[in-house]
Amino acid sequence: MMECVEPDEIELGAVLSALADPHRRKVVRDLVNDAEEDERSCTSFGLDVSKSTRSHHFKVLREAGLVHQVDRGNRSGVTLRRRDLDARFPGLLALIGDEREF
Template identity: 70%
Template sequence: MPDTEGHPEVNEIELVDVFAALADPLRLKVVRDLLAEPDGVERHCTSFGLPVSKSTRSHHFKVLREAGLIRQVDRGNSRMATLRRADLETRFPGLLSSLS
């Protein structure tokens, strides 16, 4: 069962949900940008430079979070995103390396 923020447990991450989330070019860009960062780096959601409104950006991050691709945490009045690299590698070995 996902936590209160909508993050699924590792064994609940479904490949079809991951693929659906990655099918959007902007969400794929977010994941690729996070892949280029060292493991564990947190980025502010606005730092990705997505050319969309705030509400649309929030929707994209919600889809990524609920698919299990990212973890979001609140840091003061900011929301930070980090790639769930270890969880995804455990669940689907090699998937992330195929995205870079």
């Protein structure tokens, strides 16, 4: 299991910085619009970027406290920290979920 920011340590600046990138916002938007608590493979988001760039995007999301990531052998599973984010920043996920895709 990869390190995770504690819920009370999630900072708005880090979250907004992570969400400033359209690829990362797409990942979060897809997770918001998926069934609650479903784990997805990091490769399932259709990001047209290299493997190293994809890894970087997920690292930024994880360090900002937006996602929880688990290594599963040759793949990584990711889930949205929906409860933590809704408690800390009410309405944020709804705004992201309603955004049009780029």
